């Protein structure tokens with residue numbers, strides 16, 4: 589394990605020191621997670637691409653005047669969910685912009701035609717529909733939420749998520765990526781993580797690297813997450829995501845973190861965070877994603893055989909078969925997990941409502957999915 593000072597001292601480490609750091613991180617991963625690498629087979633539902641925030645790197649968000657702003661209707665949601673179910677998906681990842689109805693009349697009026705006054709209420713109805721009309725489990729990624737909103741959504745979802753991104757207020761300043769984004773105020777995001785802990789919600793969070801934060805701020809963001817986990821035990825996974833510059837955004841010419849920056853951040857994360865927290869990095873945002881295995885990750889996140897990554901639509905997920913063979917070449921086995929990690933599944937009365945416990949797809953004694961799919965096609969059930 590590392591101290592804050594040790595971690596900060598790694599900022600400009602030599603390549604030998606980086607290799608040694610990664611080796612320690614990979615060893616700790618092996619000790620806790622063995623040779624199993626996991627992913628969650630999911631359908632990605634972008635419930636709305638409208639958002640009251642305007643992060644400088646975002647291409648997901650659409651202004652109501654763009655002609656591309658959308659709120660997905662019930663029929664389309666259900667059709668996507670059932671298509672995913674046919675090919676073995678078990679998780680429905682609802683991802684959406686934050687509270688567009690508080691900023692745009694257009695969003696408010698659209699929601700009214702759906703019979704709702706808030707996006708959280710429509711999301712709750714959509715999750716309810718997934719639970720009653722499919723065999724899949726919702727994972728909700730709705731950004732900052734109040735205690736009451738989290739409680740409402742816990743009754744219709746297995747787990748939830750929200751990237752902390754960065755705990756520094758500096759990124760809120762003029763000229764920085766979160767300027768004018770009320771939902772990116774770090775204390776607001778930390779409050780959501782705290783309230784999720786009070787409610788025993790299995791929670792996913794993480795950091796977004798390369799958006800203007802310093803190395804020290806990156807370390808402090810990881811430590812803030814860890815502190816919340818030590819207090820509540822609810823952080824099931826931490827994602828380290830690398831910023832990618834996208835044409836048409838205010839940050840289109842900004843430098844992107846390279847693979848060694850990702851290796852270093854992943855290794856430090858593995859050694860700073862409690863070992864029971866799953867460490868994840870997305871395989872579709874770095875060509876050399878194989879290097880992540882040697883840096884201490886144990887999970888690739890949600891991968892869909894049917895829907896694209898709507899947040900990074902230009903970057904297709906690698907085929908699940910190719911991730912499986914990449915893992916196998918290094919002595920690791922790709923296995924399918926559920927949206928709720930084994931440790932939380934095994935303490936169901938604390939973390940899941942009775943309805944969610946009953947709805948959960950079958951799982952093995954190790955807490956991973958009983959019905960395993962490690963290919964893009966529907967090929968096997970174990």
Ligand code: SF4
Nearest residue numbers: 639641642643646685
């Ligand atoms: S909060 Fe999310 S959806 Fe909204 S602008 Fe920022 S990155 Fe985009």
